[in-house]
Amino acid sequence: MLMDDELEVLISAAATSAWAEEPSVELIEAIEQHIVVPLPHWMKTVLGRDEAAQLARVIAWRKCQVLAVNPPRGGVSWGYLANHVRWRVKDAALTELRHRQRFPLTPAAPDSELPELPTLGLHLEQIVAELERHGISSAIGRQLVRTAADGPPFYRAAIISRLRGIGVTRSRAEGLAWLLRGGAARPSALARLAAGQPPEQVFADPAVRNWLKAATGRDLLFFGQRTSENRWNDLARSA
CATH class of the missing domain: 1.10.1740 (Rna Polymerase Sigma Factor; Chain: A)
Incomplete structure (x- = not known):
């Protein structure tokens, strides 16, 4: 003990x-x-x-x-x-x-259980490393993931709100939210890593690549809006 x-x-x-x-x-x-x-x-x-x-x-x-x-x-x-x-x-x-x-729940099939893996922190670090490969420094990547994960609630809307609160543009916040939380029909990169999928398979997925591009500001048309570098540069200087 x-x-x-x-x-x-x-x-x-x-x-x-x-x-x-x-x-x-x-x-x-x-x-x-x-x-x-x-x-x-x-x-x-x-x-x-x-x-x-x-x-x-x-x-x-x-x-x-x-x-x-x-x-x-x-x-x-x-x-x-x-x-x-x-x-x-x-x-x-x-x-x-x-x-x-x-909103009372309606009958639905139970979600499939994920294995109890004590490596979630390492999966988050893999996402930080992938963000770095797409152009974000590891310090900023960790700050963004820390802010996104500093819930509850750990829902996409709440994640986006927390990121917007520190000056992240909506498209980037949306991309990060999908990487960490995903949806019922589109599991997040974090959930797929936690389920045991190899990182190279997860990060090669076209949807995950789009989320990464959005999160790093490389896909200017993602979610239909352009990004602003000013707030991002302010975040970089404060990291």
Whole structure:
């Protein structure tokens, strides 16, 4: 069992290595043990076990990246991280409950379950690396993904709103939202990576390539509007 102060050690090791695979996997496995597995049962029931677990992983991973740069005065502990994650997952669950009260669900076939993979953080890093290959620096890519994932709710509309709030143009925000959240008929790049599809297959898909072009501003006609470089340059300078 890890002690509370070991979270700080794990974050420091991952950050010092520039988020290399081995220390990142150690942090991810610890997040799975301390944050994801103990999630309250009612949250898993409302959101669905896999949706709740994936949301918790995304929030915890991005919070760890923030803590690596800006730790709280009281220090970093598993309790601090668990409270942060649970409050955000709770918000998502309550939002879902309110939505169901307004719009009762109709019978539908259950979604296929995704495997419990403790490597979501690495999948997000693969998306960051792909954004970099399309012209965005890794620092900006991580900032964008962190902002997009800093829910809840972890829905496309909410992701777009968060990105628009830091000055990202709508077409780029739409592209990033599709990369991370997708839709019922068009799974996101993140979901496909988490399901075990090889990265080369995922990122070779024409739809995913279009999302990447939109996210990096290379496809100026994506979603029917041109992009502005001014806000993007401001974001780059502040990264």
